[in-house]
Amino acid sequence: MSRKALPFDGLPVSTATRAFLAERHGLLIDGQWCPALSGATLDTYDPATEMHLATVASGGAEDVDAAVQAATRAFHGPWSQLKARQRAALLVRLARLLERDAALFTELEILDNGMPRFIAGLTVSNCVEMFDYYASAILRIEGVTTTPPPHVTADAEALTYTLREPVGVVGLIVPWNVPVSTLTLKLAPALASGCTVVVKPAEETPLSALALARLIQEAGFPDGVVNIVNGPGETAGAALSAHLLVDKISFTGSTEVGRKIVQAASGNLKKVCLELGGKSPVVVMPDADLELAGPGVSMATFFLQGQNCMAGTRIFAHASIHDELVARMKAFTGFFTLGHGLDAGNNFGPLISGPHASRVLAHVDRALAQGATLVTGGAKLDRPGHFVPPTILTDVRPDMDIFRDEVFGPVMAVHRFETEDVEEIAAMANDSVYGLSGSVWTRSLSTAHKLVSRIRSGQVSINCHGAIATNIPFGGYKQSGWGREFGREGLDAYLETKAVTARL
Structure with missing residues (x-):
């Protein structure tokens, strides 16, 4: 006979965590917390007790569109006007806030995902490290000079160099197994590169993404730079993957869903980074x-x-x-x-x-x-x-x-x-x-x-x-994915290379 479950299995939970769970959680679009346009919600549960944790707004295609429009405005507006050092300072500020609230995030990962405390604490500390790592990497985004083409230099001097520029608006689709860690390993390099983002957390584990969004606002990121749309993959995730104003999708999840994202991304041939299944x-x-x-x-x-x-x-x-x-x-x-x-x-x-x-x-x-x-x-x-x-x-x-x-x-x-x-x-x-x-x-x-x-x-x-x-590239061969995350390769995934030649 199985024993009866108790809230949090009868274990102590901090006041901050209890207060967070008690709130009604909306979507973050253009700096504002709002319900889904349809009014839909989803519930999240503690997998260790099967008891209800929180209720979260569940977005659809219209919410995704609003978030993408906001990210597009931010990309061409205030975010693009910030200098590299200003972006770096914001990421460092975010790292310090996450460090301050590490206990809250550790408990949210335990309750939402079910992971043991030692793993939850490790993932949160790794997230702090990732924000710091990519904050410092911003100042190492640099192009090169190279030899101009001969037909230009035949009768004049010329200069050829390259620029590294952000890809644009990026959709980040995050799995449930290590929620805040997987979000951070995508979000940190995307922001470092100068991209704006729309995040679609896993519907099973949305809480740490919502908590991180609050820290992003507290850190002072401009409105629309980071948008959060919770919702099922077949609605919110599919709409984000197919949206014509999204320039790149970064997805971690199953190989089966990865194939669907590739098909959805074909409309505007957006860039796709996939970290998929394994059988190591x-x-x-x-x-x-x-x-x-x-x-x-x-x-x-x-x-x-x-x-x-x-x-x-x-x-x-x-x-x-x-x-x-x-x-x-x-x-x-x-x-x-x-x-x-x-x-x-x-x-x-x-x-x-x-x-x-x-x-x-x-x-x-x-x-x-x-x-x-x-x-x-x-x-x-x-x-x-x-x-x-x-x-x-x-x-x-x-x-x-x-x-x-x-x-x-x-x-x-x-x-x-x-x-x-x-x-x-x-x-x-x-x-x-x-x-x-x-x-x-x-x-x-x-x-x-x-x-x-x-x-x-x-x-x-x-x-x-x-x-x-954080500094070691990670990704797969064959049907385990496309591209690499972590390290310098993780930053390069959010950058375009532009070649410039000037006839002097």
Whole structure:
């Protein structure tokens, strides 16, 4: 018999968070908070208790159009008149305000998304770092001089140089798994470059975007530079992707939705940056340090309950170490404490929703029907909330659905392999439509670097997994996306290059 849920699982929540949740949240358009034109709203729930958190305005195509028009006016108006140092100062001011309100944002991420406290706190501090990083990067946006074309210099002197200019109005479509972090990694470089934005948060997790919008106003950004339109993807997201005044879309989410955005963007051939799905290979060689690999590979799969695109859910374990590795990983799952993220003692939260938990468990059931062996986990906990424990499957063949489809949950699929030939191993690792992340676990630097050079993924780590940071570019090969985020490449994605030649 499951126990009855209590608000916030009976755990303390700050006065600031309670006050924020109690408000009726509108859309931010041209510096004004307003209801959706249709009057529609959506509700957000705590996935750890299934209890109602807040009510938020739910925008449609008309609201998106108003937001895009506001962003267009701001782009050609007051925002374009600010100097680089003034934009940098605003981003630094925003970083300090987020630093001040870190406790509020940490609690909002826990309540809206279900993530454990240590992850929520880390993501908020990383957001502060991102705003600071791109504030400093503004002063490094610079063009170059180059040799003028010969037909111009045939009878006169000339000068040729390049300018870096903002793309224009950008639509930012943000997922639910790390809401404030994913928003910031798009928003910070977009603002640094001089773009204006319309943000479409995930309908499951809109709260941190709304809270950040308030800090943007407090920091002093001109009206219309940042607009927030909550709403379903099939209405608000689709309208933003297709809008002819939007110059670029940056989307993080599933490959299926990414294809729809590409089609919608074709009307005006807007630029598109996509960070999509993954089924990252984790290769554990015979000489791997299993004391390191046991917990390391486990965390590659189970970090954020497996609800992250770079999760290492496709494990290739060499036959000579397979059984010991699996035993160590099973033992490691015992260190996870499942529960509400507000309790700092819990390090494993719920999945985002009931339907998503059902989809994850359907993947497990299908794998078992196809011949996989359940080592641990595999069933929803009998308690309020959408808790699915760490799940390990062995005897998984490469042709099984569990080894090919993105599950986006805490499910590890382990395949035993025999060869030590790097070409054969790389071929197995590359047998996927995805190519976002991956890792190799070995004591041999030669083997490691040979495999890294052959694995077709945007990021491959050695004896660690998912080594991302603000200054390291991140993105995918194949159907894992287009373009890169973070680092200098993340800023370049929001800039155009203009060549200028002057006959003197």
